[in-house]
Amino acid sequence: MHTLNLGILAHVDAGKTSLTERLLHAAGVVDEIGSVDAGSTQTDSLALERQRGITIKSAVVSFVIDDVTVNLIDTPGHPDFIAEVERVLSVLDSAVLVVSAVEGVQAQTRLLMRTLQRLRIPTIVFVNKIDRRGADHEGVLRSISGKLTPSAVALGSVGGQGTRGAFQTPFTATDTGFTTRLVDLLAEHNDAFLAAYVDDEAAVSYRGLRGELAAQTKQGLVHPVFFGSAITGAGVESLIAGVRELLPAAEGDAEGPVSGTVFKVERGPAGEKTAFVRMFSGTVRTRERLRFGQGQEGKVTAISVFDRGSAVRAASVSAGQIGKLRGLGEVRIGDWIGVSPDKSTRHHFAPPTLETVVVPCRPADKGALHLALAQFAEQDPLINLRQDDIRQDVFVSLYGEVQKEVIQATLADDFGLDVTFRETTTICVERPVGSGAAFEIIDKDPNPFLATVGLRVDPAPAGAGVEFRLEVELGSMPFSFFKAVEDTVSQTLGQGLHGWQVTDCVVTMTHCGYWPRQSHSHAVFDKSMSSTTADFRNLTPLVLMSALRQAGTLVHEPMHRFRLDVPADGLGAILPVLARLRAAPRTQEMRGSSCLLEGDIPAARMHELDQRLPSLTRGEGVLECAFDHYEPVRGPVPVRPRTDYDPLNRKEYLLKVVRRTGGRREGV
Structure with missing residues (x-):
């Protein structure tokens, strides 16, 4: 049995959720087709999804075509949820792009197709709603060729367009116009095929044409187009046959090293986490200890795989499959399990560019709100939860205004919290413009901490992110101290000289030093004469911001x-x-x-x-x-209020740190 992980993508209201329902019905998974308008579909489970008739969260269902298990992933169509779509793209083998025969190619359709082509994901197009008044399949086909891809080819004709009886008739070997168009298109991408056809036209059979069409579709070079209606079922059988014939099944070695990616996280009624994992290599079994994320480890307590519409308990999940794993308490969306791939093969999501403050309607709910949003961020890490401890504000990042409705509805339905939002603002970033360095030596003024830290900040190319390097010997002090510096550097760069996140830079540790663990004569540990990780965490922001101020941003x-x-x-x-x-x-x-x-x-x-x-x-x-x-930025430089202890103001920073830790060092 093979597996095909298939995504259904479209601009909002093109009918992809209805198509998902029709495919499940045609495969015998459901007896009755759900309705988006009635809120009875298999994949739209959130209350807001049912109320608005849109998909917000990706959902997985499955059905079988011959010897292929198809894991069908329904994705959001609204542009505000593009991050959810991009997470799904990283786990797909192939895709069906749905286009409305009435509205035609729309803005989100273009964006999706460009992304699919960039990632070389094999894609076929389904032109839906040929039964609707105003349907224009020929105009839409021209629009697909002109706006989406010149390598589109229709595999059938449409009759009764705009009526309830609309239908698609698949082309056959006797349709000479079709075969001619197909030969011309395939020859553009395969010189050997062109040469064989020129040498002996009769030698290229219709079966050979279909074989070459399948080969080029699987390479993402051409995009077959089907017509039909998800509501009436017209053309759906042809689409199913096309999925089986033209799209590639999942690849991967079930005996190889374990490697997979988490693309969705859910919490159960008791708060337990369930991670949706696409396996690329190896096999994960229940009760097996598994490494994931940034060095975390957990024991898999239960596994489910998708089979004929729903998830069923299984002893293992293998390469090519999608599984639901329980027991990984710290797992987050985007984590790799087992062996992580090269950075060049990972998918990077466009960052959210908007930000807003979530305000509880009842002031007493502030603590509960932060906890709820922290759980929400597990399911959507790109909301970048940020708290201002000074003003007691909680910020979330957004792609668009519709996300506010989702956050508001989720907090009300799942946590009983009523919230409002402040005005949406734009998120900027800071980049270093030069190099800067600073260091502070242990037991020398003005350093009040039992740590030596030296850091240099250098600019890096756009898009490089932040890299931490060492110019000191790794064995020169305990590893926990190095880890404290690296983690604090990452945290501190969340707010630069103007309050924005600092990115595209290299931070190098140039100096280090510590006092070993010491005790008094009665063998009681004395932290006033021994370095701790707190010393490095407290000193690093001062050194880093001094270097950053010298570098400029x-x-x-x-x-x-x-x-x-x-x-x-x-x-x-x-x-x-x-x-x-x-x-x-x-x-x-x-x-x-x-x-x-x-x-x-x-x-x-x-x-x-x-x-x-x-x-x-x-x-x-x-x-x-x-x-x-x-x-x-042109014109006045926007400044974002700081939410930390402000290491740019040394005196105030030290006063707050000492008050927070309840201790004191000489020189403070």
Whole structure:
């Protein structure tokens, strides 16, 4: 039995959840097809999903096609939940991209297709809703070829379009127009195939054509297109046959080293964690101790695998499969279990660019709110929970305003907490502009701590993140002290000279020293004459921020790459608005009666552009955007209030640290 991990992706309302229901029904998994409108689907389990008719969290169900077990992963379509989609992409073997025959290719459709192509995930396209009034399968096919991929090929024709009786008829060997188009497309990607066809056209059989189509689809070179209706079931059998014929099953050595990734985490009624894991290599068994994340370890207490619609208990989960693992108490989304792959093979998610403060309606709920949000962050680590201990504020990161509704509903339904939000703001970052170094020596003024720490900060290329290095011997002091410095460096860089997270730098430890454990004559340990990890944790922020101040930082704001399709006669109205919003068009292309603009715009201005677009373009403008990069802020530098003890103010920092630890060192 083979396994195929298949993602269903689409712009919101294209019908992917309905398609999931239809596939489960066609495979005999469910007797009755669930309805999105009625809130009775298999995959939309959250109350808010059922209320709004949208998918928020990914869900896994399964069915069998011949000898292949298909793990079907339903993903969100709303752009605010793109992080959830990207997590799923990292575990897929193949994908079905759903496009509405009425609305056609939309902004999120383009973004998804570009991501699928970048990751080389084999993809077929299903044009849904051919039974709806206004359906235009030929226009949508042209749009797919023009806006998504020129390597699209329809595998059938449509009859009765726009009526309840709409149907798809698969092309066969007798459809010469189809075979000609197929030969032309396949020849573009395979010179050997082209040569064989030119030498002897008759030697290339229709079976050979289908075989080459399957081979190129599995390589992500071509994208077959099917037509149908998830509601009536038209074309779904052809789609199922296409999935079996054209998409590759999972690969992996079940006997190899254990390696997998956690793409979803749930908590049960008793608070126990369940990790959804895609296995790439090896086999995990119950009662087995498993390494995951950053050196954590846990014992697997239970395993479930997906079989014919639901998860069933199993003794093990192997390469290619998706399993639900219990017992890994500290596991988080994004953790690798077992052997971690090379950094080059990991997927990196676009960062959230917005932030808001979550405010409890009842002040007494502040403690419970932080605990609830901490659990929420386990299921969505990109919300980047951040607490201001001074002002007692709790911040979360966002991709869009709809996420506020999800957080609000989840806190109310799962934790009984009513909350509101403050104004959404943009998240900036800081990057060092030069190099800086500082050190403080043990038992020498003005250092009040029993530790020697020296650090150098150097800039790194954009996108490099933060790297910690040593220029001292690892054995020169206990490892726990080095670990305390490294962890504190990471934590301290969460707030730079202007309060924003510092990134794209190398921090090198240049000096180290400590006093060994000492005791009085009566053998009682005396921390006033012995170094502890607290000394290194307390001193490191002072040294690091001194080095960072010497290096200097530049605040960068997030920039989105936008693609704007507007009527040509509306160009004169849109360009001045783009200029006022500090958008920088890079390319401009006329396409008949429309104009395509591509460029960059500050993330902080995207919402205003989206709001103004309908009135500027008579409702005909189409905007798509996604985070692209950071650029230095122009004009006044934004400052974010600090939420720590502020190591930039040495006197205040030392007073607060001493008060917090309840102790005192000489020189404080």
